[in-house]
Amino acid sequence: KQEVTQIPAALSVPEGENLVLNCSFTDSAIYNLQWFRQDPGKGLTSLLLIQSSQREQTSGRLNASLDKSSGRSTLYIAASQPGDSATYLCAVYFIVRQAGTALIFGKGTTLSVSS
Amino acid sequence: NAGVTQTPKFRILKIGQSMTLQCTQDMNHNYMYWYRQDPGMGLKLIYYSVGAGITDKGEVPNGYNVSRSTTEDFPLRLELAAPSQTSVYFCASSYFPVAESTDTQYFGPGTRLTVL
Numbered sequence: 001k002q003e004v005t006q007i008p009a010a011l012s013v014p015e016g017e018n019l020v021l022n023c024s025f026t027d028s029a030i031y032n033l034q035w036f037r038q039d040p041g042k043g044l045t046s047l048l049l050i051q052s053s054q055r056e057q058t059s060g061r062l063n064a065s066l067d068k069s070s071g072r073s074t075l076y077i078a079a080s081q082p083g084d085s086a087t088y089l090c091a092v093y094f095i096v097r098q099a100g101t102a103l104i105f106g107k108g109t110t111l112s113v114s115s
Numbered sequence: 116n117a118g119v120t121q122t123p124k125f126r127i128l129k130i131g132q133s134m135t136l137q138c139t140q141d142m143n144h145n146y147m148y149w150y151r152q153d154p155g156m157g158l159k160l161i162y163y164s165v166g167a168g169i170t171d172k173g174e175v176p177n178g179y180n181v182s183r184s185t186t187e188d189f190p191l192r193l194e195l196a197a198p199s200q201t202s203v204y205f206c207a208s209s210y211f212p213v214a215e216s217t218d219t220q221y222f223g224p225g226t227r228l229t230v231l
Contacts, residue, residue, distance in 0.1 A: 004157070034219065043205065043224040044158075089157060096163060101209070102148055102173065103220060105157030 002027045006090050006106035013080055014114055021075040021109045023090030028068045031093040031101065035064050035075050038087045038108070047088075048075070080113045087111070117141050119223035121206050127229045128196040136191040136226050138206030146209045147189040148220065151175065151202040158205060164189055196230045203227050 003026045013019055023033075031052050036044040048057045048064040050073070056065040063076040077084060087110045091103040122137045140147065145166045150158035150173075160173030164183040178200055180192040189208075193200060204226045211218035 032218070041227075044222045046219055049219050091157070096160075096171065096173070101146070101218070102160045102163055103150075103158070103207075105150075105159070107155065107157045 002030070002092065002094055002104050004090055004092055004104050004106040006088075006109050008109060009107065010110045010112075012112045012114065015080060015082060017080050017113075018076070018078050019080055019111070021077070021088050021090075021111070023073040023075070023106055025071045025073075025092050025104075028071050030068060031095070033064075033066050033073050033090070033092050034103070035062075035073075036089040036091065038089060040086075044089065077111075080111075082113050082115045085111055085113050119206055119208055119221050121204075121223035121226050123226060124224070125227045127231060128193075129231060130196060130198065132196050133192070133194050134196065134228075136193075136204055136206075136228070138189045138191070138223060139187050140189075140206075140208040140221070141187065142208060142210065142221065143186060144208035144210045144221075145186065146211075147183065148173075148207045148209075149179070149181065149189070149191045150205045150207065152205065152225075153202050161191065161204075193228075198230050201228060201230045 007022045034049045035047045050057045050066045061078040066073045087108040089108045091105045096102045119140045148163045149161040152158045162181040164170045206223040207220040209220045
């Protein structure tokens with residue numbers, strides 16, 4: 001059974017620091033992997049989607065990498081800002097019956113960036 | 116294009132009551148999903164549908180029922196509410212069936228349900 005783990009569970013950093021969030025999964029036979037951001041009491045905002053054939057994706061100050069063989073993905077945030085404070089969720093896609101897909105989520109890393 | 120919409124935003128139920136969480140998407144997606152998120156946890160799949168008239172169980176289906184009579188709507192029914200169903204419920208949809216693509220799931224804003 002696929003399990004997704006995110007480390008650390010919480011992280012506090014001063015503004016301007018570069019940081020790395022970690023995600024690991026138990027079954028390397030995944031398809032896409034996606035990073036989401038969730039603000040308190042809000043829904044999910046997609047940050048980056050990495051296809052299984054790709055090794056990384058970049059968007060602005062965010063860079064996500066994927067290493068299927070080791071079952072790991074990292075989200076790198078450069079020059080962190082207070083507005084980056086949120087919970088970051090990692091999720092992997094898997095095939096469900098009848099050829100659909102669904103997501104398995106980690107518990108998230110809650111990031112707090114102080115000014 | 117409203118995307119995925121969910122109603123209500125908030126609801127308080129008493130134990131044993133029933134309710135239906137509504138989900139509608141206007142992107143003509145065949146695939147729709149219901150997830151629940153408990154405090155401090157990731158989302159878990161409750162039910163999904165690959166098209167009108169076709170539904171299947173996810174990881175945590177007990178206590179819920181779904182139906183899919185149209186492409187746009189995917190309601191989630193709670194028959195006998197229990198405190199363990201206190202959670203935030205997210206509906207999502209996607210177009211492509213195969214995960215090896217640039218397909219992403221689009222999420223609604225969520226329904227926050229409390230059962231007392």
